[in-house]
Amino acid sequence: MSFEPKILGIACNWCTYTGADLAGTTRLKYPQNLRVVRVMCSSRINPSFIFRAFQLGADGVLVGGCHPGDCHYNTGNLYARRRLATTKKILEFAGFEPGRLRVEWISASEGNKFAEVVAEFTAQIRNLGPQAKLKIQE
Amino acid sequence: MLKKTAIEKISQLAAVLMEKGTLLAPVKEVSGHNFAEINDPQKVDLSFYNTIMSPKGAFFPHKEDFVKYKIGKPLSEAEPAVLNLKPAFLFGVRPCDVKSFEIMDIHFDAAGIIDPYWRFRREATTIFGYAYDLNQPVDSADFYNTLGIYAADPEGSDIFMVKKDKELLLKAITKKGENLLSELAVLKDGSAADEKYFTEYVNKGKEYKTRFMTLDQEAIAKKLEDIFDNTDFWTKMSAACLSCGICTFVCPTCYCFDICDDTLFGKGTRRRVWDACMFTDFTLEASGHNPRTQVYQRLRQKISHKYSYHIRKYGVISCVGCGRCTRYCPVNIDIYSIVEAALKA
Amino acid sequence: MTEFKKIEENLKTEATRLLKEGLVTVVLAYGKGFDENHPMPYAAKTIADVENIVFNEYCNYNMARYLVRYPQGTKIAIAVKAADSRAVIQLIQEEKVKRENLVILGIPVQGMKNPKTGEIIDSKTTCGMYNPVLYDLLLGEEVHGAKSASPYDVLAEYEKMDKEARWEFWKKEFDKCIRCYACRKACPMCYCDPCFIDQSKPKWADKAPQSPGNMMYHLTRFHHLAGRCIDCGECSRACPVDIPLYLFHKKVAKECEEMFNQAAGMSIEDKPVLVDFRVEDSDKILE
Amino acid sequence: MSRIGVFVCHCGLNIAKTVRVSELAEFAATLPDVVVARDYKFMCSTPGQEMIQHDIKKYNLDRVIVTACSPLMHENTFRKVIENAGLNQYLLTIVNIREQVSWVTSDIEEGTAKSKALLNGAVYRARLLAPLTSRVIDVNPDVMVIGAGIAGIQAALELANTGKKVYLVEKNSTIGGHMAQFDKTFPTLDCSACILTPKMDNVLQHKNISMLTYCEVTEVKGYVGNFDITIKQKARYVDHSKCNACLACTEKCPGKGISEWDESLVKRKAIYIPFPQAVPQKPIIDKNSCTYFLKGKCRLCEKVCEQKAIDFEQQDSFINVKVGAVIVATGYDLMDTKPLVQYGYGKYPGVYNALEVERLFNSAGPTAGKVTQRDGKEPQSIAILHCIGSRDKNYHEHCSRVCCMYSLKFAHLFKEKTSADVYQFYIDMRAAGKGYEEFYNRLLEENVKFIRGKGARVTQSTEEPGRLIVEAEDTITSKFMKLPVDMVVLSPAIVPRADYKDIARLFNLSTDKQGFFMERHPKIAPLSTMSEGIFIAGVCQGPKDIPDTVAQALGAAAEALTIVVKDKMELEATTAMVNPASCCGCQNCVRVCPYGAPAFNYEKRVSEINEALCKGCGLCASVCPSSAIIARHFTNEQVLAEMEGLMEF
Numbered sequence A: 001m002s003f004e005p006k007i008l009g010i011a012c013n014w015c016t017y018t019g020a021d022l023a024g025t026t027r028l029k030y031p032q033n034l035r036v037v038r039v040m041c042s043s044r045i046n047p048s049f050i051f052r053a054f055q056l057g058a059d060g061v062l063v064g065g066c067h068p069g070d071c072h073y074n075t076g077n078l079y080a081r082r083r084l085a086t087t088k089k090i091l092e093f094a095g096f097e098p099g100r101l102r103v104e105w106i107s108a109s110e111g112n113k114f115a116e117v118v119a120e121f122t123a124q125i126r127n128l129g130p131q132a133k134l135k136i137q138e
Numbered sequence B: 001m002l003k004k005t006a007i008e009k010i011s012q013l014a015a016v017l018m019e020k021g022t023l024l025a026p027v028k029e030v031s032g033h034n035f036a037e038i039n040d041p042q043k044v045d046l047s048f049y050n051t052i053m054s055p056k057g058a059f060f061p062h063k064e065d066f067v068k069y070k071i072g073k074p075l076s077e078a079e080p081a082v083l084n085l086k087p088a089f090l091f092g093v094r095p096c097d098v099k100s101f102e103i104m105d106i107h108f109d110a111a112g113i114i115d116p117y118w119r120f121r122r123e124a125t126t127i128f129g130y131a132y133d134l135n136q137p138v139d140s141a142d143f144y145n146t147l148g149i150y151a152a153d154p155e156g157s158d159i160f161m162v163k164k165d166k167e168l169l170l171k172a173i174t175k176k177g178e179n180l181l182s183e184l185a186v187l188k189d190g191s192a193a194d195e196k197y198f199t200e201y202v203n204k205g206k207e208y209k210t211r212f213m214t215l216d217q218e219a220i221a222k223k224l225e226d227i228f229d230n231t232d233f234w235t236k237m238s239a240a241c242l243s244c245g246i247c248t249f250v251c252p253t254c255y256c257f258d259i260c261d262d263t264l265f266g267k268g269t270r271r272r273v274w275d276a277c278m279f280t281d282f283t284l285e286a287s288g289h290n291p292r293t294q295v296y297q298r299l300r301q302k303i304s305h306k307y308s309y310h311i312r313k314y315g316v317i318s319c320v321g322c323g324r325c326t327r328y329c330p331v332n333i334d335i336y337s338i339v340e341a342a343l344k345a
Numbered sequence C: 001m002t003e004f005k006k007i008e009e010n011l012k013t014e015a016t017r018l019l020k021e022g023l024v025t026v027v028l029a030y031g032k033g034f035d036e037n038h039p040m041p042y043a044a045k046t047i048a049d050v051e052n053i054v055f056n057e058y059c060n061y062n063m064a065r066y067l068v069r070y071p072q073g074t075k076i077a078i079a080v081k082a083a084d085s086r087a088v089i090q091l092i093q094e095e096k097v098k099r100e101n102l103v104i105l106g107i108p109v110q111g112m113k114n115p116k117t118g119e120i121i122d123s124k125t126t127c128g129m130y131n132p133v134l135y136d137l138l139l140g141e142e143v144h145g146a147k148s149a150s151p152y153d154v155l156a157e158y159e160k161m162d163k164e165a166r167w168e169f170w171k172k173e174f175d176k177c178i179r180c181y182a183c184r185k186a187c188p189m190c191y192c193d194p195c196f197i198d199q200s201k202p203k204w205a206d207k208a209p210q211s212p213g214n215m216m217y218h219l220t221r222f223h224h225l226a227g228r229c230i231d232c233g234e235c236s237r238a239c240p241v242d243i244p245l246y247l248f249h250k251k252v253a254k255e256c257e258e259m260f261n262q263a264a265g266m267s268i269e270d271k272p273v274l275v276d277f278r279v280e281d282s283d284k285i286l287e
Numbered sequence D: 001m002s003r004i005g006v007f008v009c010h011c012g013l014n015i016a017k018t019v020r021v022s023e024l025a026e027f028a029a030t031l032p033d034v035v036v037a038r039d040y041k042f043m044c045s046t047p048g049q050e051m052i053q054h055d056i057k058k059y060n061l062d063r064v065i066v067t068a069c070s071p072l073m074h075e076n077t078f079r080k081v082i083e084n085a086g087l088n089q090y091l092l093t094i095v096n097i098r099e100q101v102s103w104v105t106s107d108i109e110e111g112t113a114k115s116k117a118l119l120n121g122a123v124y125r126a127r128l129l130a131p132l133t134s135r136v137i138d139v140n141p142d143v144m145v146i147g148a149g150i151a152g153i154q155a156a157l158e159l160a161n162t163g164k165k166v167y168l169v170e171k172n173s174t175i176g177g178h179m180a181q182f183d184k185t186f187p188t189l190d191c192s193a194c195i196l197t198p199k200m201d202n203v204l205q206h207k208n209i210s211m212l213t214y215c216e217v218t219e220v221k222g223y224v225g226n227f228d229i230t231i232k233q234k235a236r237y238v239d240h241s242k243c244n245a246c247l248a249c250t251e252k253c254p255g256k257g258i259s260e261w262d263e264s265l266v267k268r269k270a271i272y273i274p275f276p277q278a279v280p281q282k283p284i285i286d287k288n289s290c291t292y293f294l295k296g297k298c299r300l301c302e303k304v305c306e307q308k309a310i311d312f313e314q315q316d317s318f319i320n321v322k323v324g325a326v327i328v329a330t331g332y333d334l335m336d337t338k339p340l341v342q343y344g345y346g347k348y349p350g351v352y353n354a355l356e357v358e359r360l361f362n363s364a365g366p367t368a369g370k371v372t373q374r375d376g377k378e379p380q381s382i383a384i385l386h387c388i389g390s391r392d393k394n395y396h397e398h399c400s401r402v403c404c405m406y407s408l409k410f411a412h413l414f415k416e417k418t419s420a421d422v423y424q425f426y427i428d429m430r431a432a433g434k435g436y437e438e439f440y441n442r443l444l445e446e447n448v449k450f451i452r453g454k455g456a457r458v459t460q461s462t463e464e465p466g467r468l469i470v471e472a473e474d475t476i477t478s479k480f481m482k483l484p485v486d487m488v489v490l491s492p493a494i495v496p497r498a499d500y501k502d503i504a505r506l507f508n509l510s511t512d513k514q515g516f517f518m519e520r521h522p523k524i525a526p527l528s529t530m531s532e533g534i535f536i537a538g539v540c541q542g543p544k545d546i547p548d549t550v551a552q553a554l555g556a557a558a559e560a561l562t563i564v565v566k567d568k569m570e571l572e573a574t575t576a577m578v579n580p581a582s583c584c585g586c587q588n589c590v591r592v593c594p595y596g597a598p599a600f601n602y603e604k605r606v607s608e609i610n611e612a613l614c615k616g617c618g619l620c621a622s623v624c625p626s627s628a629i630i631a632r633h634f635t636n637e638q639v640l641a642e643m644e645g646l647m648e649f
């Protein structure tokens, strides 16, 4: 069987989650490897969530938030940007593939973008192959 | 019975022991030596002063799984961990550390509680004690003399080893040791001169001095009780203490542990993990209350437990003077100096 | 070369003066240990205590670590070397101590040694500065002209390592960890009680000294220290199994400096970078 | 142990076409803690809802998972369903298998597999959910308006007319703001006083308005619905409850101050009202110019005052007011053009700023409406320089929006009142408003000279003493020109009030780069702010003209009304809280929260979150190093558990 990556999505309620709904309402098709957790704001994402996701065996993690400036909570995503960028640098220096973590700003009206990003990211993770470094070996 | 082998050929002995069971012996790591299960006989390395971690992990590992279970399934389906009961050989233990096993037995194999993991491992293991090299200087942190232990004490070992130039002499101390030694064909028989050397070495060990103070068990136990409320004293003693867990983790007689349940994907493991009285959350109660929030309280607990409560309850100090806590303390807190200061306080 | 004896003298003189005049109730400096080579962090509270003060090349300890132990409002004098002064600044930024409650005794110093290895630590495992950034009194001659290497130079070798090799390197290092937590306890910026790793709700990681928990502990700790670590190297020196934590912290500090244009502990006006943002931050940092 | 019920919806064929719904229900039944799992055609239909309610009772369920469309669609529907069956509404979990599964795949295998994973995540999360109750608070029906320019006045009147009690706080001794300084207003050129004075009077007379002039806000506590505001009443040294506005005192007063109202063009008395139509009509004493305060002797006013209203002992006093909502309408300042030395303002008497010119036109102004210069002469040639400090990278990037228009207004009035030649130096003519372009066209016919080029420098003529030379490049002809004139009028940038930072801090407002208060959203929430219950109107939000200001004021009044019109309001239930036992006192939460909800308790040395301010974004929880913050409904444990469930299969 070919490798089917497991991708964890963490999407903010106001933009990306709504954008994902719009992709559905417009019946766009994209790969089904993504499983989304809804949070109120991308800033809710604790760096440990990301580390944990990889420990749980996620092959990729996709974080979605509102475009900078459009955050429902005004500035949440601006903090998120710094905090997630740092998370990525940490993963990278540990020798982990930073490409397995992706952050995208997807607005409520960007159903297309959502579908495209998911398709693209899934393909990218498929290329990277299964994630074994942080995954907890049972 | 006394046998011997060239130190060069120690790997041959190791290989034989590995065939007979599990061999735990010092290996060189980047920062120093530690006991490890030997997979490659070449790895056994006797050129150490003492290991970083005490050998207690041989019987009381840092992590011990008890039982695996599935969430939502009846208890009857849980699978208890199976103990590997192969014979084991704990090779190259310094006399002070050997002494620690006896103290630990009180907690794991006496005092009304028997810990099967400790006991079975203990029973399955033959201990190869190893005298300090009397030609090397003693480490300034050590003080086992104070606890009545000497650099070449064979007591407590099944087999006791001393170095003679390029040779290693192995003397059976217990029946168990004798039985094993007789089976070890790779060893040569020791000569009368070797016997003499061995006896002299053991005696010379008494002259090999660590730090020393005369310690009356009753007096120190009482003193520590008396100064329990002397907050100034304890605050002063602990002013530098970071309240990390190093001293307790490296200590051969610290035995606190935590029982944890770790679950993943509906499967759980109940296990035991070392804990430390120096940790902030050690005494944290479920209610959120913590009776020991201050560093001085925790340091006081550590010292008093070893030098007072333990004497009161079991009649023996819970410390063997191996010097590890002092040596590895990142801020050089010295238990010996604290006991000394307590006596004067 | 640094005149350790002279600094020791000055430390004693100032400590006596400050305690005598009642300007402070405690002087955080260095004291005698169980032998010459093992000085200790020391808190002098009375004039009699002052005679125990020492200063030599092994007095690495970052005394800033002890500041949070005293109740708010305590008047404290603290001896600081370069990196230590940055820790004090960072703690002031984070409102853990107030500037007005501190008398900062600056110690310019060169040639500090790691007591375990005897190796000189300037800039290799520390921030490479010789003069304190913030002080009220300077207890020695400022070091001038001594050009230390960039604190980030030691990273080059690891940065050019191939990803897999770097992973193997760190995995091996973190596997060594015995979870004694001396690293966080020695760190002046790790003042949390409890630390996230002690939490049971949620339990971020298991308590056993094994890979998943060790990874979670260290990676998260690096994040918590991002933009706050002042590169004193205490964590690494405290570690009983010699995990080169300083390398990782340096790398994160370097990245933060590049991304956010601010180094930790350089100005009491700054705000820690990860609880701050600029509208003009670029999305490039996410690539 | 929880008791979970799982209800899988077919949504007709919307879901059932690409997800095997019955298989999903069977799968659910095998998961730990799930006691019942069913599938049904339309869960949101009445029979569907009844099925859920029936099962809650029959199986004693304590958690419900509805596996259907997006939570944004029917979360509320199902929350009500379970609430009516006696379960707390927050014990519901929705699994979105329509918008995010069945509609985005055509492969039933994929669809079913992903649905299982999502459902499993929901089961993990559901176990850890906690019942939440939203707090209901009483709302104070009164409103406070800060600043009594046209914006504040309009908002206050509007609210007062709906029957609400309004506190109108004004820093000055009179209400009216900038508009009261003008003579005519563009583009209609109607008399400013004619439209404004009746409104000012209205404020004074209105039984629902409590006018607090010469007052400043010093402290704001509380939150939406329940603000608790402290106001400083600055000492006037005149007891306004006794004063009957005869103004005998002002005639006798020997003190001399500079009239702020007249933009320092003339002097005024030490006891004074700023201008004849001021509201209230009662004087105050300016301590800095009063002979008694300066020299310890005088008290002439006291002697002439029959009402015994003069009170030299008066002190600042503090008033405490509780309101449900606040409108901030503090207006603007003109940029100080002195530092722009190239224009010679403050150096050459012939250079004026725009507000000074407004006063010159005003019949109640220093020249009684005659255009005479400082030397008393009528100017023969006048240059009006646009964009001084605006649209200028070195000073203020923004466009001040009204300068083009008032410059045109000035040109018209100069033409009307003098025989001078009038020149306009402009970069672009911005006349985007109803009737504005028409006004511009009218001016083109009034023989005003337009030079497209920014005035670069003003110097003094060496040949004709007293005359000024305006230097500029005419960008149409690309010629550099030097124009001698008698009078130069600068149109300086409109900038935030000097004390904008204090106001921003008091009301927890964000400001933009220039310092204007930031609206929550420029398009869809232009009058509300990030602080719930605080609204902004007028130029304090950004430069604008009177029509826009008034429109905003009316909008802000309506917004404020939406809050105070109800006597109770429900607070968000999914707020964050601090577990004090775990808080390490780092104050990260305090630093990041966009709403200022967490505050540090310096006594207990832990942070505390004011639930009434919290919007539940969860940012604080993620920056809290010691995991002390519980972001309700999105706790660390809940998120981690959901992730675990999602990744299991």
Ligand SMILES: Cc1cc2nc3c(=O)[nH]c(=O)nc-3n(C[C@H](O)[C@H](O)[C@H](O)COP(=O)(O)OP(=O)(O)OC[C@H]3O[C@@H](n4cnc5c(N)ncnc54)[C@H](O)[C@@H]3O)c2cc1C
Residues within 6 Å of the ligand: D146, D147, D148, D149, D150, D151, D152, D169, D170, D171, D172, D175, D176, D177, D178, D179, D182, D184, D185, D186, D187, D215, D216, D217, D329, D330, D331, D332, D334, D354, D355, D358, D402, D406, D409, D494, D497, D499, D503, D537, D538, D539, D540, D544, D545, D546, D547, D549
């Ligand atoms: C020279 C010039 C000419 C203009 N001509 C026209 C025109 O012809 N037509 C037109 O439509 N627009 C014109 N405008 C624009 C017009 O002035 C504004 O649109 C309007 O005045 C804005 O009203 P406001 O209530 O927002 O602010 P303001 O008029 O500035 O009123 C704000 C009020 O708040 C008070 N205040 C400030 N801070 C505090 C505080 N901390 N506490 C309590 N009170 C406080 C002030 O004292 C003031 O009374 C002109 C502007 C200028 C500069």
Ligand SMILES: Cc1cc2nc3c(=O)[nH]c(=O)nc-3n(C[C@H](O)[C@H](O)[C@H](O)COP(=O)(O)OP(=O)(O)OC[C@H]3O[C@@H](n4cnc5c(N)ncnc54)[C@H](O)[C@@H]3O)c2cc1C
Residues within 6 Å of the ligand: D523
């Ligand atoms: C090309 C273009 C681009 C623009 N881009 C921007 C931009 O990027 N940003 C921006 O801020 N603004 C932009 N605008 C301006 C913006 O479109 C308007 O400000 C805004 O849409 C006005 O909204 P409205 O509700 O007043 O009018 P409309 O959007 O016109 O809505 C009026 C509604 O009333 C209905 N209606 C009309 N007559 C009747 C009737 N008799 N009975 C019942 N219903 C009726 C209409 O069908 C319509 O639905 C743009 C305008 C244009 C032309």
Ligand code: SF4
Residues within 6 Å of the ligand: B240, B241, B242, B243, B244, B245, B246, B247, B248, B278, B325, B328, B329, B330, B331, B332, B333
């Ligand atoms: S005594 Fe030393 S090793 Fe022990 S807890 Fe204190 S600092 Fe750590």
Ligand code: SF4
Residues within 6 Å of the ligand: C183, C186, C187, C188, C189, C190, C225, C228, C229, C230, C231, C232, C233, C234, C235, C236, C246, C249
């Ligand atoms: S992380 Fe290490 S180097 Fe950085 S401040 Fe803490 S102790 Fe010092």
Ligand code: SF4
Residues within 6 Å of the ligand: C184, C189, C190, C191, C192, C193, C194, C195, C196, C197, C220, C221, C224, C225, D625, D626
């Ligand atoms: S690792 Fe993080 S939570 Fe733990 S003490 Fe350090 S900063 Fe605090």
Ligand code: SF4
Residues within 6 Å of the ligand: C176, C177, C178, C179, C180, C181, C182, C183, C184, C235, C238, C239, C240, C241, C242, C243
């Ligand atoms: S000090 Fe070293 S061994 Fe101890 S927890 Fe830190 S990294 Fe691990």
Ligand code: SF4
Residues within 6 Å of the ligand: D578, D582, D583, D584, D585, D586, D587, D588, D589, D590, D606, D607, D620, D623, D624, D625, D626, D627, D628, D629
């Ligand atoms: S972020 Fe957490 S630890 Fe820090 S002050 Fe807030 S609640 Fe306390």
Ligand code: SF4
Residues within 6 Å of the ligand: D575, D576, D592, D593, D594, D595, D596, D597, D598, D609, D613, D614, D615, D616, D617, D618, D619, D620, D621, D631
């Ligand atoms: S959840 Fe968001 S709004 Fe609430 S206190 Fe935390 S940061 Fe502020």
